[in-house]
Amino acid sequence: MNKYTISDYLLDVLHFGKVYQVLGVPGDYNLSFLDHITSRTDMEWCGNLNELNAAYAADGYARQQGLAAFVTTYGVGELSAINGLTGSQTEGVPLLEIVGLPTTANQLQRKRVHHSLGNGNFKHFQAVHQELGITTGIITATNAVTVVNQLLRKIITTKQPAYLELPCDLTELPVNPAFKQLIPALFKPSIDLDLPLIPQTLIKQALKQAKQPLVIVGQEIEQFQLGPVVQTWLEKQKLPFVDLIDSKGVVAETSSQFRGTYHGQLSKQRIQEQVQQADVLFLIGTIFSDVNTAGFSQQIQPEKMIMINTQSVSVYGEKLIDQPIGGFSAWIHELCDAQRVDKNENSLTPTHHPAIEPVPVANQPLTQTFYQKALAQFLQPHDTVVIEQGTSLFTIEDVRLPSGVKVISQPLWASIGYALPAALGSQLANPNRRHLLSIGDGSLLLTIQELAFAIEQHLTPIIFLLDNHGYTIERVIHGERASYNDVPQLNYQHLLPALGAKPKTYRFMTVKTETELMSTLTNLKEATPKLTIVQICLAKTDAPQALRKFVDLIYGD
Amino acid sequence: MNKYTISDYLLDVLHFGKVYQVLGVPGDYNLSFLDHITSRTDMEWCGNLNELNAAYAADGYARQQGLAAFVTTYGVGELSAINGLTGSQTEGVPLLEIVGLPTTANQLQRKRVHHSLGNGNFKHFQAVHQELGITTGIITATNAVTVVNQLLRKIITTKQPAYLELPCDLTELPVNPAFKQLIPALFKPSIDLDLPLIPQTLIKQALKQAKQPLVIVGQEIEQFQLGPVVQTWLEKQKLPFVDLIDSKGVVAETSSQFRGTYHGQLSKQRIQEQVQQADVLFLIGTIFSDVNTAGFSQQIQPEKMIMINTQSVSVYGEKLIDQPIGGFSAWIHELCDAQRVDKNENSLTPTHHPAIEPVPVANQPLTQTFYQKALAQFLQPHDTVVIEQGTSLFTIEDVRLPSGVKVISQPLWASIGYALPAALGSQLANPNRRHLLSIGDGSLLLTIQELAFAIEQHLTPIIFLLDNHGYTIERVIHGERASYNDVPQLNYQHLLPALGAKPKTYRFMTVKTETELMSTLTNLKEATPKLTIVQICLAKTDAPQALRKFVDLIYGD
Structure with a gap:
């Protein structure tokens, strides 16, 4: 355990991403990897009670910390966890699952070993994860550092989870310790501001000309940790905003610009009216589903809408950019440089939030x-x-x-x-x-x-x-x-x-x-x-x- | 609920297969199907605490009863259960998972509804199950009875699980009640005895000529409920046999022909010797893995071996038939008609099983x-x-x-x-x-x-x-x-x-x-x-x- 190994490198990268606790469940194909965690003084192994719970816990950890990692064993472990990981994929939560695999030799010889399907094919589980849209990688003797770098950069850029297979005979694979020095440079968050000009111009113009703009803040703002940037912009430009049930508090609801939580036709009348009266709606990081729109009951005309999320950039209902997922953060930063001409705060009906008043209490059954x-x-x-x-x-x-x-x-x-x-x-x-x-x-x-x-x-x-x-x-x-x-x-x-x-x-x-x-x-x-x-x-x-x-x-x- | 529906037909088929309790977890896409269970007097809904547990419980139910069924909801439910279902596939356990799906309309409109990946594609989970080797089907308005019949016949023939998707708008799909009358004929277990002649002749000849034959009984004998047939044959023909750790008791270990449990080099010396001394080894329903051979430490020469399992029929190391999975039962029945010429019971070292003697007990810590x-x-x-x-x-x-x-x-x-x-x-x-x-x-x-x-x-x-x-x-x-x-x-x-x-x-x-x-x-x-x-x-x-x-x-x- 004295030489520097791929396990150590992987853990160093995770540690750089502020992962100080690793979650999961031990299994015979991952035990030697776990030794590398327990031998560190700057990291802890925190075993969960089962693998699904580990995946859920890692999701919670990542939402709090910005990144998480959990460990499972081949087949039985990873399939127990797969609902959790797919949830992280669907909701956009950046974390890494590390799966311990049978030895490379047993795989090559197509042996009928436990936790496999028994048909000599060891690729099924990776394929399953790919089908679910999850980025996957497998450590081999010749690509180890590259694969770790690719997966972790993907996680950090897209704020999506990834899945890494680590055969149990490769946990001690030596890695040149020099790679450790490169981690800060490799994984520094960077914003690529080289954005297509036309949509930018349109968006800035829209903001300038808007009489009654309204911003709808979505959960991707949280996912990319852009809440503070957006809040500063909204307040400086006196832009009113609403959030959704999946983005509550992403921009502080105590802000003077907050107008309420929009939930389609389920929302209070006054919130629905604000959405309908707006002449331009800026939807940032918002992705609609049946749940956050109360059965797609939102009343938003596409031609009033400017939408920037990880799936597209659309202006007035025209999709101008497809899949800018890596550039999403850059787009939002660019937007937050845009300024209004007429910062008329009262352009929309002002909102009276009910102050939190003492609740009238009776000695009656709870509801x-x-x-x-x-x-x-x-x-x-x-x-x-x-x-x-x-x-x-x-x-x-x-x-x-x-x-x-x-x-x-x-x-x-x-x-x-x-x-x-x-x-x-x-x-x-x-x-x-x-x-x-x-x-x-x-x-x-x-x-x-x-x-x-x-x-x-x-x-x-x-x-x-x-x-x-x-x-x-x-x-x-x-x-x-x-x-x-x-x-x-x-x-x-x-x-x-x-x-x-x-x-x-x-x-x-x-x-x-x-x-x-x-x-x-x-x-x-x-x-x-x-x-x-x-x-x-x-x-x-x-x-x-x-x-x-x-x-x-x-x-x- | 008065008309006869596809839900009723599916439950009638399951009931014919002796499924009297249905397991699972309710979810909004399966609730209307559950009504069809709870409204029956000859069947019970037994809700589990989570979906993985439901899959495991169904596996246990099927091993006891010959068939089982459990219900989950789309995405979250089925992925929670998938480790259990894959276990049933790998171990060969006949059961049906019924998954409640979003409405056909929402699927066609590619809506971003809850429990989906949110990308408008509703086929991912079916594809995942197929990748794991599991037979899948989906109920549509035009194929409902056919799909139920195909899946259930596949389960019964192969003793493997299957996965059925039932969109929640189709649970009330009317079915002609006449189909109910056909169930006994459709699902009667049948043995197709039209087997290739050459391997049969070779096998019967091998049995006739064997001086020291030994039978190794595998777990597929249990899976296809062939234990009693095999036991009668072994005893009538005075054939000694061993079982494996995954087939213990499949043929009663109280039988006079039982020689012990073979576990490769982990077995008692006397059992290893019997295996080595046999001149012909009949491996029936035996599939070796690292676990049941103690790390592939079995000492069996292929040229002495006649092997009949669901994957192949091999004689003296030559694979003569591939994938006879549906015909496995017929092969075993055919074998059990074969007779020895010289029924010399003592052709192999007789075995002295330790009688179960009173255990010497001391007032010391348990081990x-x-x-x-x-x-x-x-x-x-x-x-x-x-x-x-x-x-x-x-x-x-x-x-x-x-x-x-x-x-x-x-x-x-x-x-x-x-x-x-x-x-x-x-x-x-x-x-x-x-x-x-x-x-x-x-x-x-x-x-x-x-x-x-x-x-x-x-x-x-x-x-x-x-x-x-x-x-x-x-x-x-x-x-x-x-x-x-x-x-x-x-x-x-x-x-x-x-x-x-x-x-x-x-x-x-x-x-x-x-x-x-x-x-x-x-x-x-x-x-x-x-x-x-x-x-x-x-x-x-x-x-x-x-x-x-x-x-x-x-x-x-």
């Missing part, structure tokens, strides 16, 4: 509607809030986020079970940041063992567990009283000790009424950080009003 | 070696024993199984976490059969939430939990004291109540010494069936001797 208001009041600046793709997504929509609040959710891929491991991965990257997780019992069960990871790693999220004995989002969609939408009822008060939590290292509270919830939240505001579960007892048929309307819009036709 | 002997003594005829791919696999090897004992394991695909859900699926199919599960704490954690399914379904497996705080099989392979091979320590005594078990509905025992284990087993022999966990406390570095030798053989080069 999701009340929970939503209480959660809004509980938020503090710089919280990270992880929102499960269930009713929780619809409780956050109308909340105006305090400054610096980061929201993690997965509105397009929408894999239930994602939120718990993602919250833990995110807090692992930034342990001092307060983490809140809003999740239903149906979702929690899918990945519940990862609470043992939280205990092991001394993580301290506050978990709001919406306990209604089932999949409420499915109940609203179909089968409101069908038994298939029920889940087993756990005794949640015993859960953390059963999973290994020592007394006094955690908190568990059950709340049934509005009064109980409010007093619990008051206590939590002052309390020292600890792993906390607040069981929110809800009626089986209670659901946020916004969810019911959403389901009408999305499944109505 | 895996002692546990193995105690487990052997505890077995009863017709038990189902589910063996996790860890140290447990190596504790069963030398046990001579009582009659009718069924062993479920996954030696090639070897996905840890498989065994718990598989045991539950298996017992769901046959609740009155005693089920034993031997599993380590490392493996249990991957799919531990499925214990809530056991509680919900009132299942009563006896779970032997080998508690050694980690992945012992990995420790033996590499990193014996490495922290990455440790797992969090749970408080297992609190686990079942935390997961919802009511008092008196379950048992939990902890045993630390040989005396404690034996007295616990004695009590369990008489006890009424209940969900039971026996926590077997073991030292971290304790491992079965057989495992250490296995690792030397498989990783030694």
Whole structure:
């Protein structure tokens, strides 16, 4: 272990990208690689409870830290994780999966070894990842440094995940230590500003001439860490903006320019009107789906629209540039140099945001509607809030986020079970940041063992567990009283000790009424950080009003 | 729901195949299909805790029942399950995954809907399954009955799984009820005996002339439910046989013709000699891998070998028939008509099986070696024993199984976490059969939430939990004291109540010494069936001797 190897080089590159913890599950084809992690003093191995959870946790880590890595074993491990990795691909999260492979010799001899399909072909799993759009690479004796550089540069440029196969006989492959010195130069973020002129001119002109411009900020602004640049521009140019449910807080909602969260016909009337009244709409980093438009119910005329995202640059409905994914960041920087002539702030109806007022509290059973208001009041600046793709997504929509609040959710891929491991991965990257997780019992069960990871790693999220004995989002969609939408009822008060939590290292509270919830939240505001579960007892048929309307819009036709 | 639909037809076909419980996880693209299950009185919906667990449970159900079905949703659900389904493909287990898809209209319009990759292409996931060798089909308005018939006939003929996509707008597609009447004729198992003559003649001649024949029974004999036919033949023809670790008990080990379990150079000397001394070896349904040969250490000369499996028919090392997968059963039936001339039972060294003697018990800490002997003594005829791919696999090897004992394991695909859900699926199919599960704490954690399914379904497996705080099989392979091979320590005594078990509905025992284990087993022999966990406390570095030798053989080069 004294010579410099490809494993060390790979870890040095990851470390340069601020990956200080590596996630995953050990397996016999990756063990010798893991030695290179545990022998470092500047990096930690943090084993997850299973591979899907590891992928989700890495996704959360990357959203907090800008990059993540997790390790699985061949076949069984990587296929267990593939839903998580595909989610990262679909939502645009930069991370690397490292898969330990059988020896090169066994592959060449097409041996029928365990974890393979048994047909002598070892390329199936790489092909599967390619089919899902994921960038892949395999370490060989002759291309090792090149492949690592290619994959990591791709991840950093596109903010998409990649998949690297490392045969277990090559973990000790020697690499010239000189390569280590080149890492900072190779992986320095760079902005290529050599952009096509015509669209630029059109865009700048549009901004100059606009009487009632409105900016719609999308989640790719977060993905490329452009929030601060965009915020400065919006405020300097007095440009009003809205965000979407998948880009909440990407530009601070405390900004004077914030007009609300746009969610198609589900939005408040006043927000819909602002979108309709705008003469030019700048959609930056926005990618529409059925979920973030409430069933494609957005009312935006293409001829008013200027759109810059990783898939295209379109001006007035004409696609002028295709797939500028690497140049997206440059396009946004260029846009943020553009200036308005008439910075008339009142060109659009000014917005009166409801200040967060004390919630009227009664000693009556809790509802999701009340929970939503209480959660809004509980938020503090710089919280990270992880929102499960269930009713929780619809409780956050109308909340105006305090400054610096980061929201993690997965509105397009929408894999239930994602939120718990993602919250833990995110807090692992930034342990001092307060983490809140809003999740239903149906979702929690899918990945519940990862609470043992939280205990092991001394993580301290506050978990709001919406306990209604089932999949409420499915109940609203179909089968409101069908038994298939029920889940087993756990005794949640015993859960953390059963999973290994020592007394006094955690908190568990059950709340049934509005009064109980409010007093619990008051206590939590002052309390020292600890792993906390607040069981929110809800009626089986209670659901946020916004969810019911959403389901009408999305499944109505 | 009154008209006869494609959903009803599909369920009728499954019901004819003895699928009385359907497993899976609800999702918005499959809910209307689930209505067709819950509205039947002859079938039950049994929801799992997550999709991977559902796939594993279906695999266990199919191994017990001959066929299984589970339901997932598009993208997120099916990709979560794909490791399980690939395991069924690799190990040869007949079952159907039914995946609920977005509407045909949304697919045609290439809409960016949730659970899709967002690129308008809805074919990726089907392609992924095809790359993994899995038979796929998609229901359309014009081919519905045909596709169901094709897939189910393929499953029944090949004993392999298949994958069926059912768009959520087509669950109510009307089907002529006349098709229901055709099901028995369409799906009757049939044996096509029109086999190529030359290999048949050679095989029969070889059997006639053999002086010291030996039969090696493989797991495909179980897969095609040929155990009884083969056993009758072996006994009538006085043919000695061995099995492999993945085919233990496929032909009853209580048979007078049984000579032991062959595991390459890991086998007892006397078993190795029998294999070497045989003049003709009949390998039936045997497929070798690194695991079942202990690192390809089998000593079998191809020129002595007659091999019939689903991949080929070879005689004396020459492959005469390729891929007879559908005809495999016919080949075995034909072979079992062949007769020996000289039925000299003593042509091979007779075997003295160690009778199961009372184990000498001391009041000392438990070891895996002692546990193995105690487990052997505890077995009863017709038990189902589910063996996790860890140290447990190596504790069963030398046990001579009582009659009718069924062993479920996954030696090639070897996905840890498989065994718990598989045991539950298996017992769901046959609740009155005693089920034993031997599993380590490392493996249990991957799919531990499925214990809530056991509680919900009132299942009563006896779970032997080998508690050694980690992945012992990995420790033996590499990193014996490495922290990455440790797992969090749970408080297992609190686990079942935390997961919802009511008092008196379950048992939990902890045993630390040989005396404690034996007295616990004695009590369990008489006890009424209940969900039971026996926590077997073991030292971290304790491992079965057989495992250490296995690792030397498989990783030694």
